[in-house]
Amino acid sequence: MARSADRRKKPRPGAPAQRPPAPEPPGSPPVSFRDGTHAAAAAGPLDRTVRGFFPGASWNAVRALIESGKVTVGGTVVRESTHAVHAGAEIAVTMRAPRARAPTLAPELIAHQDAHLIVVHKPAGISTVPYNDEETGTLSELVEAMLRRGSHGPQSPLGIVHRLDKDTSGLLVFARTLAATRGLKQQFRVHSVERRYVALAHGAVRSGTFESRLVRDRGDGRRGSTENPELGRDAVTHVRVLEQLDGATLIECKLETGRTHQIRIHLAEEGHPILGERVYSKDYRGRVIAAPRLMLHAFELGFEHPATGEHLHFEAPLPADLRDVLVSLRR
DSSP states (O other), X not given: OOBOTTOOOOOOOOXXXXXXXXXXXXXXXXXXXXXXXXXXXXXXXXXXXXXXXXXXXXXXXXXXHHHTTOEEETTEEOOOTTOEEOTTOEEEEOTTOOOOOOOOOOGGGEEEEOSSEEEEEEOTTSXXXXXXXXXXXXXXXXXXXXXXXXXXXXXXXXXXOOOOOTTOEEEEEEESSHHHHHHHHHHHHTTOSEEEEEEEEESOOOOEEEEEEEESOSSSSSOEEESOTTSSEXXXXXXXXXXXXXXXXXXXXXESSOOTTXXXXXXXXXXXXXXXXXXXXXXXXXXXXXXXXXXXXXXXXXXXXXXXXXXXXXXXXOXXXXXXXXXXXXX
């Protein structure tokens, strides 16, 4: 278990994973989708919400509709069937939506670029690197495509030195040379890279330091903490309260280590899952506050340039979706 500075230990019983929807019975007549604008009746994944607008539609048909770019949420095309929508969200279906162009990286998302590395503002909803052979349109692919368009010669593959979760936004650095990859990886290895996040977490969080040993499977198929000193890897997260809100807390998290899902696990195990959390919130019994995605943003990144030795420091403002939820909780 993660434990705060007072070293409290709490057992966290596992919970079975949610079962996927049952397949549709054979022979069901197809449902015709129609243009229209709807309001989400409740918070939930996009495919479930859209299926509610078209009773009898198959799950496969609904997901194909979303993936084809014919569904918008708040005016933005969303192709992820699992995208979280909040109650009252405006969802439009346009059957004659134009064929989507190949995704590109907006110039304003580049925070810094030189011959050795590139720092990018990662939007939420896009993977850092492909999860499998079928996944395309990841941030690494978009950055490589952008660099190819601006170059007259061959480009080396990007060096991946750290990652952000798909639903996390914020600053990310890629290396452009082998030497830069080695230099940046060493800085991450010795924990000299400055990384701070802001998050909206459920409940009244207290400032402190959370420490635990994280394992890939805590016994229920999910990552988590263990009390066995022979297992897992050390993880340390420093949390500072920025503002108490209505049912939630705005916090700053400083990483001393950088384990997978570290912030999410530590907060959830302390009873304060991040708003929009869908993996580590199953044991939470408090009032759940709806959010369009995981309310976690990597707002600060600082490191030593691997070639020049210059100290580079970047900060990213809060994205609009996180800022909107924050404002709503201040009312």
